[in-house]
Amino acid sequence: QNDFNEWLELALTLWPDYSITQMQVILTNILDSPREDGFIVRDENGCAIAFMNLSLRSDYVPGAKHSPVAYVEGIYVRDEYRKQGIGAALIQSAQEWGLKQGCSELASDALIDNTASHEFHAKIGFQEVERTVFFIKSISKIS
Secondary structure: OHHHHHHHHHHHOOOOOOOHHHHHHHHHHHOOOOOOEEEEEEOOOEEEEEEEEEEEEOOOOOOOOOEEEEEEEEEEOOHOOOOOOOHHHHHHHHHHHHHHHHOOOOOOOOOOOHHHHHHHHHOOOOOOOOOOOOOOOOOOOOO
């Protein structure tokens, strides 16, 4: 239970637009899914300082040549622990997880304005394959 609550706290830090209830559902679904997994990193005092959520994607993944693809759905390291190799170690774990799932590729994404994430991904060997801006418009029945 403590692991779950710490994971929840970190996830809400990364994705503050979600409510606690929404994020609890998302994380519970990850725990219950054979195609998803979550990892927590703790410091020397046992405090959760980072996490990563993974999934197997069989749908379209930009740049992927094989399916399924191991996908980093979220990765977060508390600010004060960044640039110490924790994120790189998590990505190493993601690669190992992906290989165990029969994958030959690891993919990820970041918001277009998240330059810190872009730099992190490039530094650990990811290649940028696509930039996309999605649009949506509400429509209603014309009477």
